[in-house]
Amino acid sequence: MRISAKQDYSFLIKPLLWLQKRHYGHPLNPALLWGRRPTLFWLVAGFFGYLDRKSSPLTPVIRSLICVRVSQLNLCAFCVDANGMKLAERCDSVEKIKALAHWQQSGLFSAEEQAVLGYTEAITITGQQVTDAMLSALQQWYDEDALVELTALIAFQNLSAKFNTALDVPAQGFCSLPIQPEQANPNATQPADHTK
Numbered sequence: 001m002r003i004s005a006k007q008d009y010s011f012l013i014k015p016l017l018w019l020q021k022r023h024y025g026h027p028l029n030p031a032l033l034w035g036r037r038p039t040l041f042w043l044v045a046g047f048f049g050y051l052d053r054k055s056s057p058l059t060p061v062i063r064s065l066i067c068v069r070v071s072q073l074n075l076c077a078f079c080v081d082a083n084g085m086k087l088a089e090r091c092d093s094v095e096k097i098k099a100l101a102h103w104q105q106s107g108l109f110s111a112e113e114q115a116v117l118g119y120t121e122a123i124t125i126t127g128q129q130v131t132d133a134m135l136s137a138l139q140q141w142y143d144e145d146a147l148v149e150l151t152a153l154i155a156f157q158n159l160s161a162k163f164n165t166a167l168d169v170p171a172q173g174f175c176s177l178p179i180q181p182e183q184a185n186p187n188a189t190q191p192a193d194h195t196k
Contacts, residue, residue: 002168005032012038016045029078029169030160048160051153057146058153060090065100065113066120066150067157068179072101073124074161077171083157084175097177112141116150123154 009017013035017027034041052063064087071079087097099106103117115137122128138147163169 001029001033001170002166003033003036006036009035010038013041016041024172024174026172028082029172030164033163033167033169044160047156051149051156057142057149061087062113062116063153064090066116066153068097068100069103069117069120070124070154070157071161072179073121074158074165076161076165076169078164078169079157079161080179081171081174084177084179087179088175088177094177097179100179115141119150120154123151124158 013031017031017035020027020031031041034044056063058066064083067083068080068087071083084097087100088094091097093108096106096108099108103109103114109117115134119130119134119138122130122134135147138150142150
């Protein structure tokens with residue numbers, strides 16, 4: 001990681017880090033960074049907790065497909081790893097999970113999932129744009145309130161993935177499935193390196 005973990009965290013953060021260590025064997029890498037700013041940490045955790053609640057108008061599989069796809073597009077190793085694990089728990093099709101990076105060429109995704117993934121990519125990929133036709137298609141499954149929540153989840157996952165990518169947060173070995181785009185398709189083109 002480009003920023004190191006602190007030696008000692010605020011009493012506001014320590015209980016959560018302890019719970020993560022108990023559940024996963026160690027605290028999650030992003031928590032060690034967000035934990036440097038306790039208020040930001042709790043705002044981010046609360047926001048995602050609300051978006052991933054059981055009563056969400058988005059199914060658990062749809063929520064996980066969104067999170068993994070945004071993670072893939074942002075080349076976020078930690079996000080693909082952690083969200084991939086959750087997708088594997090929620091989705092009963094390993095083949096679908098492996099095909100996610102190239103969903104447009106797969107017959108495994110429902111019309112609803114295709115519409116959601118197209119919308120996700122339009123929001124996430126620089127240079128693409130959301131169209132009225134996309135929103136109209138999504139209205140077959142989602143009312144306006146659900147569309148706001150769908151958009152918020154995509155935006156949140158972009159925030160999370162971009163934060164982790166910028167600070168080089170590594171994967172922690174949660175998901176063993178080959179769902180990184182470069183693993184799923186070795187011939188996939190990589191984004192241009194604009195740092196040269």
